[in-house]
Amino acid sequence: MDGKTALVALGVVAAAAALAVAALAHHGGSDRGLVLRVYLCSAARKPWEEIVKLFEEETGVHVEAIYGSSGYLLAQLRLVGGDVYAPASPYYMELAVQEGLVDPGTVAKAALLYPVILVPRGNPAGVSGLEDLARPGVRVGIGEPDRVAVGRYARLLLEETGLWEKVRPNIVVYAKTVAELTNYVAMGAVDAAITWDVNHWWYPNRTEAIPIPEELWRGLGPSYIPIGVASGSSHPDLARRFVEFATRSPEALQVWRRYHYHVPAGDGP
Amino acid sequence: MKPAARGLRVEKLHVERGGRAVLQGAQLGLPRGAVGVVLGPNGAGKTTLLEAVLGIVRPSSGRIEIAGDVVYDSSSGVNLAPERRGAAYVPQDYGLFPHLTVLENIAFPLIAQGVPRREALQEARRVAEALGVDHLASARPTALSGGQKQRVALARALAAQPRLLLLDEPFTALDAPTREKLRPLLRRVLREADITALLVTHSFSDAWILGDLVYILEEGRLRGGVAPEELARHPLRYGAARLLGYHILEARLASPNRVKVPGLGLLRAETPHSAEPGSRLLVAFRGDDIVLNPPPGTPNTFTATVLDVTATRYGYRIVLAAGDAVLTTEAPRGHLLAQGGPPRKGEKVRASIPPEAIDTAPA
Amino acid sequence: MARPAAVAAMLAAAAVAALLAALAAWAGSSGFAAAAGSGLLAYSMALSVATATVSATLAIVAAVPVGYALSRRMVPASSLVEALLLTPFAMPPVAMGVALLVLLVGPASWLNRVLDLVFTPRGLVAAQLAVTFPMAIRVVRGAFDAVPPKLEAVARSLGCSWWCSFTRVALPLAARGLSAAWLLSFLRSLGEFGASAVLAGVKRDTATLPIAIYLELSGGESHAAAALATLSALVAAVGAAGLLMLEKRSGETTP
Numbered sequence: 001m002d003g004k005t006a007l008v009a010l011g012v013v014a015a016a017a018a019l020a021v022a023a024l025a026h027h028g029g030s031d032r033g034l035v036l037r038v039y040l041c042s043a044a045r046k047p048w049e050e051i052v053k054l055f056e057e058e059t060g061v062h063v064e065a066i067y068g069s070s071g072y073l074l075a076q077l078r079l080v081g082g083d084v085y086a087p088a089s090p091y092y093m094e095l096a097v098q099e100g101l102v103d104p105g106t107v108a109k110a111a112l113l114y115p116v117i118l119v120p121r122g123n124p125a126g127v128s129g130l131e132d133l134a135r136p137g138v139r140v141g142i143g144e145p146d147r148v149a150v151g152r153y154a155r156l157l158l159e160e161t162g163l164w165e166k167v168r169p170n171i172v173v174y175a176k177t178v179a180e181l182t183n184y185v186a187m188g189a190v191d192a193a194i195t196w197d198v199n200h201w202w203y204p205n206r207t208e209a210i211p212i213p214e215e216l217w218r219g220l221g222p223s224y225i226p227i228g229v230a231s232g233s234s235h236p237d238l239a240r241r242f243v244e245f246a247t248r249s250p251e252a253l254q255v256w257r258r259y260h261y262h263v264p265a266g267d268g269p
Numbered sequence: 270m271k272p273a274a275r276g277l278r279v280e281k282l283h284v285e286r287g288g289r290a291v292l293q294g295a296q297l298g299l300p301r302g303a304v305g306v307v308l309g310p311n312g313a314g315k316t317t318l319l320e321a322v323l324g325i326v327r328p329s330s331g332r333i334e335i336a337g338d339v340v341y342d343s344s345s346g347v348n349l350a351p352e353r354r355g356a357a358y359v360p361q362d363y364g365l366f367p368h369l370t371v372l373e374n375i376a377f378p379l380i381a382q383g384v385p386r387r388e389a390l391q392e393a394r395r396v397a398e399a400l401g402v403d404h405l406a407s408a409r410p411t412a413l414s415g416g417q418k419q420r421v422a423l424a425r426a427l428a429a430q431p432r433l434l435l436l437d438e439p440f441t442a443l444d445a446p447t448r449e450k451l452r453p454l455l456r457r458v459l460r461e462a463d464i465t466a467l468l469v470t471h472s473f474s475d476a477w478i479l480g481d482l483v484y485i486l487e488e489g490r491l492r493g494g495v496a497p498e499e500l501a502r503h504p505l506r507y508g509a510a511r512l513l514g515y516h517i518l519e520a521r522l523a524s525p526n527r528v529k530v531p532g533l534g535l536l537r538a539e540t541p542h543s544a545e546p547g548s549r550l551l552v553a554f555r556g557d558d559i560v561l562n563p564p565p566g567t568p569n570t571f572t573a574t575v576l577d578v579t580a581t582r583y584g585y586r587i588v589l590a591a592g593d594a595v596l597t598t599e600a601p602r603g604h605l606l607a608q609g610g611p612p613r614k615g616e617k618v619r620a621s622i623p624p625e626a627i628d629t630a631p632a
Numbered sequence: 633m634a635r636p637a638a639v640a641a642m643l644a645a646a647a648v649a650a651l652l653a654a655l656a657a658w659a660g661s662s663g664f665a666a667a668a669g670s671g672l673l674a675y676s677m678a679l680s681v682a683t684a685t686v687s688a689t690l691a692i693v694a695a696v697p698v699g700y701a702l703s704r705r706m707v708p709a710s711s712l713v714e715a716l717l718l719t720p721f722a723m724p725p726v727a728m729g730v731a732l733l734v735l736l737v738g739p740a741s742w743l744n745r746v747l748d749l750v751f752t753p754r755g756l757v758a759a760q761l762a763v764t765f766p767m768a769i770r771v772v773r774g775a776f777d778a779v780p781p782k783l784e785a786v787a788r789s790l791g792c793s794w795w796c797s798f799t800r801v802a803l804p805l806a807a808r809g810l811s812a813a814w815l816l817s818f819l820r821s822l823g824e825f826g827a828s829a830v831l832a833g834v835k836r837d838t839a840t841l842p843i844a845i846y847l848e849l850s851g852g853e854s855h856a857a858a859a860l861a862t863l864s865a866l867v868a869a870v871g872a873a874g875l876l877m878l879e880k881r882s883g884e885t886t887p
Contacts, residue, residue, distance in 0.1 A: 016685050037751070042834060042850035049836075066751060066833040067847060076833065079733050080750055179850045186854070202852030325785045351788035352796075358789035360782050368804045378790035381800065429790045 035062045036238055037082035039074075042067035043178055044088070044111070044225055047259040051252045055245050061238060069177060070149070077101055077230060083239040086110060086227040086246070088178070089149025093226035100231055106240060107228035108247045111261035113196040114222050115153060117210040118185045125191035127210055130158070133192055134166035141173045141190035143181055150178045153223055154194035161216055182207075196223065201260040222262065275337045276301040276465030277322070277433055279491075282331035284314070284321050291317045292328070293489035299467065299482060301336065304459055306476040306497075307469040309486030310512060315469035316361075318486065319435045322467065323358050324351035336432040336465070352381075357431035361438040363422035365410035371421050372397065372406040378429035393428055400424040400458065416447040423455070427462055434459070434466040440475060452478045473513050477501070485509045505553050505630035515553040518594055519632060522548050528629060532592020533571045538627035549632035558626035559598040561587070562608050562619055570621040575612045585611045589620060596620075656862045663855030667848065667863075670856065672836075676844035677863055679753065683840060684821035687760035691768040691817045692810060694761075699772030700802065704781060714773075721766035728762050729830025736831070755832035756840060760821035768817045775809020776802060812878050819871045822864065841867070 040048040045067050052063045066076065070087030074096055077085050085102050087093055096102040119127050125138045133140050143151025151174065158164040172190060175181035178199060184190045186203040192210075200209035227246055229239040246252050253263045279297040283290065291314040299305040309315045320326040321341075322333055330343040335356055340349040357378070358364070365374050376393035380386060397403040400420045410418060419439060426434055439455065440448045456479050459466050468479060469486075476483045477497045484491045485500075485507055493500055493507040504510035510517050520530040522544045528536050530552060544550060563570055573589035573596070580586075584602040588595065598620075605611045612618050667673040698717070700706075707713050720728055736744040749755040779802050787797035803810075825842035832838040839847060841864040848857035 042847060043852070045847060045851040046853075064751065064835065066835050067850070068829070068834045069850065072829075075730075076733075076830070079737050081737075177850060179852050179854075182852055183849075183854050199852065320785070323785065323789055325788070350793070351785070352791050352793050354789075355791075356789055358786050360786060362782075364780075364782050364786035366783060366787075366801060366805075377787070377800075378792070381787070381790060381792035381796050425790065431789075435789070 033062060034235065034238070035064050036084070036235060036242060037064045037066065037080075038084040038086065038239075038242065039066050039068070039077050039082055040086045041070055041073065041088035041225065043069075044259075044261075047111070047255045047261065048086070050255045051246050054249075054251050054255070055242055058245070059238075059241070063242070071147075074101070081232045082230050083233040083235055084227065084242055085230055086225060088225060089152075089223055090226050091149055091152065093228060096228070102228040103231050103236075104228070106243060107226055108243055109224040109264050110227045110247050110252075111225045111256045111263060112222040113198060113224060114262060115157060115194055115212050115217055116197045116200065117192050117212060118182065118195040118199055119192045119208050119210060120185055120188045121206050121208055123208055123210075124188070127192045129210070130161055130163055130167075130212060130216065133158075133170060133194075134163055136170075138170050139172045139189075139191045140167060140170040141175060141181055141184050141193040142171060143178060144174045144176060148175065148177060148181075149223060150181065150195055151175070153220065156220055157194065157212075157217055160219060198260050224264075225261075275299075275334060276303055277305065277336075277467060278332075278334040279318075279322065280332040282318075282321060282328050282333065284317055284326060284328045286317060286326070290489055292321065295331075295486075295489070295491045297467075297484060297491050297494065299465055301465055302463045303481040304456075304466045304468060304479055305482045305484065305494075306480035307467065307484045307486050307491065308471065308473065308476050308509065308512060309469070310471060313486045314489060315471075315486055316437055319358070319437055319467065319469055322354075322433070323356055323435055324349060324354050355432035356435055357426035357429045357433070358435045359419075359422045359426050359437065359439065362442060363418045365413075365418055365422060365425075367410055369410075370406065371402060371408050371410065371413070374410065374421060375425045375428050377425060382429075393424075396424045396428045397421075400427075414447075415443045416451055419443070419451060420454075423458060427458070427464075432465065434464050436466060436468040438470055439468065440470070440472065455479060473497075473501075485512060487512070503628050505551055505628045510551075510553040510628070513555075515555055515628075516594075516596055517551055517553045520550045520552045520629070522546050522550055528552055528627075530594070532594040533569075533622075536569045536622065536627065537624040538569075538629050539624070540629045541631055544631055550629050551632050553628045553630075554622050554626050556596060556598045558622055559589075559596060560621045560623070561598070561600055561605070561612070563621040567621045568624060569627075570619055572617055573620050575614055575616045575618060578611055578614060587612065589618070591620075652862070652865050655858050655865065659855055659858035659862050663857075663859035666853060666856035667844075667859040670848070670853075672839055672844040672848070672856070673860065673863065675836075676839045676841045676860060677867070679756070679838075680822055680840040680842075680864070681867070683753065683756045683760060684818045687757045687764060687821045688768075688814050688817035690757070690761055691764045691821075692772065692814045695765065695768035695772040695813065696803075696810070699769050699774075700776050700798070702769070702773045703776035703779075717769055718766050720762065721770070725759075725763050725824060725826030725828075726830060727826075729759055729827035732759060732762055732827065732831045750831065751833040751835065751838070753832065753838055756828050756838055759827035759831045760824045763824050763827050764817040764820045767820060768813050771813035771816055772806075772810060775806040775813065778809060779805040808878060812875060815871060815875050815878065819868060819875070822867060822871070 052065050056063055070089060070092035073087060074092055078101060085096055093107055097104045117127055132138065142154040145151040145155040158167050173184060175184065178195060181193050182195055182199040182202055185193050186206040197209055200207050227243050229236055229243055233239045256263050276299040279295055282292050282295040284292040295318060307315055307318060317326060321328050333341040335354055339347050340354045341347060372390060372393050375397055376389040379389035379392055394403060397406060400423060402417060402420045402424055405417060470476065480497050482494050483497050483500050484493045487508060500507055500509055504513050504515050518530055520528040522540055523529045523535060524546055526537060526540050528538055528540060528550055530536055538552065571591055573591040575587060576590050577588040578585055581599065584600050585605060586599050588597050702710060702714050736750055744750055747754060749758045783801050784797045787801045792800060823842060828840060829843060834843055834847060841860055845857045845860045848860060
């Protein structure tokens with residue numbers, strides 16, 4: 001490349017960069033008005049996106065929705081601050097409350113999650129109940145019990161039913177997220193995994209959900225997506241309104257149901 | 270030296286590099302238009318001297334004047350930027366700009382100094398013609414031979430109309446025939462341009478052909494500053510005998526202008542006036558100045574044994590032993606053939622050294 | 633030795649091709665449709681290219697003086713300074729993101745008030761810049777190392793000022809290396825996830841290709857994620873081809 005070509009290339013790049021800067025600056029938007037910053041677990045991004053949109057339409061408030069895994073979001077809430085925290089499991093909400101990051105009085109259940117045995121379509125290992133997971137040769141996947149809500153739940157459930165020690169040798173993978181675990185089932189990498197029933201609806205054509213009888217997990221209760229107002233919120237009233245909207249409003253409940261989440265009792269279809 | 274005639278003046282220059290003293294009080298003076306040659310072995314600090322004059326290496330103390338202007342003075346804090354010194358630099362590998370054509374290279378100093386491009390290229394073409402490189406105008410430097418590169422570099426330096434030209438080992442990168450051709454060319458160009466030049470080299474041939482004044486750089490100090498003929502005649506006086514490859518032997522003064530050299534006997538040579546008979550002296554002479562089989566009655570004749578004979582490009586290299594002294598000489602082939610062929614190993618031969626070829630100094 | 637080496641190279645290339653094919657196959661048309669439908673496909677691609685262009689340009693503009701100073705040893709304790717400048721190179725990008733976030737919400741919050749970097753698309757540029765800068769310095773330094781300082785000394789002796797010799801000799805001779813540095817920074821920025829996710833947040837308006845992939849993947853949309861991944865592989869392939877062209881041309885012109 002001689003000097004002239006280099007100059008032309010430099011010019012093109014500079015022009016592109018200038019355009020991009022202009023676009024970004026515009027995007028940054030100086031007058032964003034009132035902004036509600038909410039931290040939402042990315043596993044439920046689809047319903048959350050719809051609920052956020054409905055809330056924005058109703059109130060005219062701009063919602064800045066930040067997605068991520070529960071722990072990630074907790075760290076960002078701690079560092080940057082915000083208005084609402086909605087992790088994927090009660091465990092992270094407990095941490096947030098203990099740290100004083102979320103006002104415990106505001107915590108509510110947004111949607112319920114029932115455990116299922118998720119198997120690849122056609123159920124290659126012929127799993128019909130929890131005890132089948134202990135059968136030799138069945139490849140089982142669960143979430144990491146120490147770090148992932150769905151893994152903690154699976155371990156407690158198996159311990160409760162006295163199957164943990166028998167199933168353990170069959171566990172071929174401890175997934176780091178529920179999405180990863182679901183993908184293993186959808187791709188046929190494991191014969192069965194303990195997940196939430198909604199995960200089946202991520203791959204309705206590739207997976208089958210084997211229900212776990214409710215009496216087996218009634219003691220543990222269903223898991224749920226908690227939501228609460230951050231103690232440092234600069235718009236606590238608006239934040240409370242968002243929590244209310246996500247957990248009570250007919251519009252939001254309809255969204256949860258459409259994505260196959262259960263909603264707290266008392267709100268029939 | 271009259272101030273008006275000053276080309277370059279270096280006073281008490283000290284330069285340190287990496288904690289090592291490279292130049293220790295170097296002194297040098299060149300009248301305007303003179304070519305100064307600094308001779309020194311590799312690593313003596315020749316390039317450092319050039320870089321200090323050029324202004325890209327900062328001395329720790331001293332003073333440098335170019336054409337009567339102070340460009341560096343540690344006592345008054347003057348330190349002109351290289352571009353304001355008017356000293357054009359031609360490094361050992363010529364330093365042509367690979368991204369520019371030959372003509373653009375030559376026009377570079379003019380364009381850098383603000384001459385409009387068209388005019389600069391025209392002027393560059395004129396300089397290129399003067400140095401016989403105009404036919405290479407649109408070539409890239411990478412496509413040039415070593416000799417062509419040197420001429421282009423010279424043209425570029427002259428186009429800058431410098432007050433001083435700094436040349437670093439201008440011939441080292443060239444093969445011998447090209448070197449022989451280009452030395453006279455450089456000499457002619459320097460004379461015609463009437464430009465003060467400082468050339469550093471390790472080759473005495475460069476100094477002999479090009480130098481008006483020759484300096485010896487050894488251990489951070491400059492000595493000499495004399496015509497090359499004077500340096501060749503009295504190498505011991507200027508500390509250049511070893512560097513120039515002279516044979517150096519210990520001797521004793523027998524009587525004024527007579528020295529006794531072990532193995533060679535009593536030799537006639539000009540001796541220092543101050544020396545007392547019996548005192549220790551050094552004698553130095555070039556191997557080339559030894560004459561084999563001189564006519565009878567030639568002064569300074571001695572007998573030696575042939576240790577070794579090897580054929581070279583010009584003749585024969587002959588190693589002689591005279592007592593403890595081992596001497597090496599080169600004799601032209603024709604000269605030896607006329608005497609009946611080169612001597613054989615082990616043979617005893619007569620040899621002599623002309624008295625005027627011998628330099629003496631107190632030991 | 634030559635044959636097994638050639639076979640190994642072919643195998644490696646085949647493995648990459650198989651990887652890309654598998655990705656595209658998993659995405660399928662439904663994956664592309666889903667990604668396009670969620671509005672992420674076009675947006676994330678445009679955002680990725682825009683932010684990577686800006687951050688690569690900023691990285692090079694900033695790396696030129698730094699790389700030059702390092703190359704010419706103009707800095708005191710230059711090895712120490714260089715080691716410090718290179719340290720982030722080996723840092724996990726997530727850690728860099730955390731460092732940036734801690735800095736911008738803490739001691740440098742005034743900077744964030746001026747530039748508005750936390751949880752904004754501009755934060756993407758800052759994160760990409762922080763991650764690519766050490767590499768840019770390294771490559772730019774190498775480009776200047778290849779320019780003999782003697783040429784600049786010659787230029788100055790011919791009446792060219794420091795700035796003149798820098799712009800007329802050092803920069804043109806380093807131009808090819810600088811272009812390569814720009815392209816490498818651009819490619820590295822395209823793939824940047826860790827620092828961006830922490831500083832700019834995982835949000836729709838900060839969804840570059842990697843962030844969009846994460847968004848889709850964590851929501852179980854692995855087909856859409858694969859579609860986005862295929863797209864980013866295509867963008868990377870164009871960049872890689874550009875890099876190879878640069879290298880090839882440099883091979884032709886230098887002796």
